[in-house]
Amino acid sequence: MITAKAFAGKHYAVYGLARSGLATAEALLASGAHVTAWDAKEQARANAPAGTEIANLDEADLSQFDSLVVTPGLPLNRHPIAQRARDAAVEIIGDIELFARARPELPPHKVVGITGTNGKSTTTALIHHILKTAGVPTEMGGNIGLPILAQDPLPEGGVYVLELSSYQIDLTQSLDCDVAVLLNITPDHLDRYESFEAYAASKMRLFAMQTDQHWAVVAVDDTTIRDKIFDLNDGPGALHIPNEGESIVFADQDEFPSLQGPHNAQNIWAAERVCGSLGIDRDAFEKGLRTYPGLPHRMERVREKDGVLFVNDSKATNPTATAPALAAFPSIRWILGGRAKTDELDECAPHFAHVRSAYTIGEAGELFAKLLAPHMPVSNCETLENALNHAAEDSQPGDTVLLSPACASFDQFKDFEQRGDRFRDLVGAL
Structure with a gap:
């Protein structure tokens, strides 16, 4: 698992003990932190790792904690604990933010963060597969696969490929992706956001957290969104977008049976730009495309x-x-x-x-x-x-x-x- 000395001695409240919550509690405890956790389900509480203090966080004084770590599924716009944390001046974060804070203690590596309304999982898995095929140490996590804190640290030169929903980005403050990807934005999850513009702004925060010179890959056609991202990510030459009038179509897409359809043409385009930014040569990239098995439930x-x-x-x-x-x-x-x-x-x-x-x-x-x-x-x-x-x-x-x-x-x-x-x-x- 991923641990960090930066967590030692701090007191964390972990709200929700499903997969990411359990991984979070285990990583924090292994790092020397004090963890108080809660889940409304009795069986979930029973599964909490040894050393976890169980207390009803819906009733507890939240000011005693350094951070409240919540599941991404918790609706920040209407759940009572979110407002109680704000009133107590306690930060609300998720496991991706903890990963971001652990990064300085990990062997030198890179992070690719992928967001968008549709196509995130396929693009994440595709990039991970291409990197693995090319011999690059890599893991994928975030909104796909094992929780990122449950995975072992990569050796030097490794690449973490993260699928990031808007909910996860909302709970993240300092994830500086070496390559950040936006596939598309269409209306979704509007029960969590006051407007489509607010939902789009959540996605674009991924680029606001980047430092200069890091890469942005943006497949959307909306020039207003592109301009906003360029303002957020203004390192010279740091923005990959389709050329003027370019159709995002990969000429040899028919060779890849697991990547059919125009949406996968876009996913291939994004993967190509990401892998190019990471120095993957063309032969290795195409070998990865040919051998990609696809994901369950997606075409x-x-x-x-x-x-x-x-x-x-x-x-x-x-x-x-x-x-x-x-x-x-x-x-x-x-x-x-x-x-x-x-x-x-x-x-x-x-x-x-x-x-x-x-x-x-x-x-x-x-x-x-x-x-x-x-x-x-x-x-x-x-x-x-x-x-x-x-x-x-x-x-x-x-x-x-x-x-x-x-x-x-x-x-x-x-x-x-x-x-x-x-x-x-x-x-x-x-």
């Missing part, structure tokens, strides 16, 4: 049966994330629905011509069926099992049965992983 090719391809894109939890999947296949049987984040599918509309028929499920099933009915045959199937069976029956050789829900999963599933796993199981049983 995951589950099976081909009787000439029909089945694709699990359960991670697409909003229409903006679904649109690239619709663009990637020419003849689609589309399964969508769940708990809607929006009452429209406008981002998907340019690709409706690729859809031969649609099958809606979940809470949004009736709404989406009405939206799609003028454009394509559609059935409100209610459940994933019904939708898959109907889609499979209707399919012909050359079709793709695509689960790309454009919705959250919480009406019928624990999370998008459980939804994708269920789809995979159902496809396997066909």
